[in-house]
Structures are given as C-alpha cells and as structure tokens.
Amino acid sequence: MVAVINGVVTVLGMLTFAGIVWWAWSAHRAEANRQSAMLPFALPEEYQDDKKNGDPHE
Numbered sequence: 001m002v003a004v005i006n007g008v009v010t011v012l013g014m015l016t017f018a019g020i021v022w023w024a025w026s027a028h029r030a031e032a033n034r035q036s037a038m039l040p041f042a043l044p045e046e047y048q049d050d051k052k053n054g055d056p057h058e
Helices: 002-024 027-041 045-053
Strands: none
Touching (some): 002 027
C-alpha cells in the first residue's frame, strides 16, 4: 500500500512540475518573461539623476 501511495505522489509531483514549466514557457508569458529578464539592468531614477549631475560620492 505504501508503494502505491509513493507512486501516486511521485506522479503528482511530476505533473505539477510539468505544469509549472508549461505555464512558465507559454506564449502568453513571453512579455512578462522579457520584462523580468531586463530587471537586473534597470536603474532607479535617483541613480540616473546622480550620474547626470555628477555625484561627488563616487
């Protein structure tokens, strides 16, 4: 009986993982994925203002 429960839980875990991967790579997530990929390169406005004005603390 424990082996059957173990098998069912394993299959449910695999299906959950496959569902998350399918959702993450689906076409309607493409724009959100592109925006998320650019987040590390986004600078806050105050940092950009400091660069324009020559921040003396650099």
